[in-house]
Amino acid sequence: MVRFKNRWLLVELLPVPAPLPGRAPTGQPQEGLTSKQIWAALKQSIITHFGDTGWGAVGSSLTIKYFSPRTNLCIIRVAREPHKIAWAGVALMTAIDGRRYVPHVVHVSGTIKQAQLAAIRHNREIVARYRARAKLPAGYQDSYEEYLQTSAQEIEALQD
Template identity: 65%
Template sequence: MVRFKNRWLLVEFLPSTTFKTSTKSSSTHEITSKQIWSALKQNILSHFGDAGWGSVASSLTIKYYSPQTGICIIRVARDHHKVAWAGVTLLSNIEGHIFVPNVVHLSGTIRQAQLAAIEHNREVVARYRHQAGTPAAYQDSYEAYLQTSTQEIEALQD
């Protein structure tokens, strides 16, 4: 029996406030995982051609996307994960919104990607709380978000 080996990319899409390609605001709340997949497909096609897209097309999927924190978990075949990584890195525009993609973590199992995503969510929430000037033990809506996002991420299946 042959097992398909995958790589899991944890990517954070940071909205760029410097430039705007349209009148829409650069907010991660307005994009979806389908739009990310479509933009990634077009980016790989434009930079690597049909051969590059053909190498990752059958295995490239967006498993999770959080509009609140802008993190995304992408699955791709192990043999061609560098093409997908390069495509993500070169991605700058999704549906008229300019983003700076930041590959936070690369792992071989979904479990390690889940743990990295949960830890990254906690860091982002801590960053938001610091910007707001609230103490670390303060109970707010971020606590509910952390609980629900942790449950969603842990529910992901390969």
């Protein structure tokens, strides 16, 4: 029996503050993203840029395994053979549900464990940047410590 081999893409979705042309900005904050919206936008991006053949290669194996609306960090599973089509589809995505985002592929791995470790490492780097920008002392306790612990537990709980 042959094992089904995957690639795991760790993607950070960076929001663009300017609204799309033709849409007036509203004073109300927009609701957060969901993994379903990301999957639909990724599907549309792949169909637009690679056609039905590209979607046929990727579609059966493409899943969003993890998404954090707080950090806009996402883990995507795709089959090993067509993973470059999915990667390109992510890179070419411009909007999700009418809101503009810049996707940043942080890490690509062959196992979910390595994607989890990269996500935890990435979260720690982001928190370190926030702390450096705020010029806080090294021993300062803030709400980020609790967030790092809960996010690490959440990410480590993922199963293949």
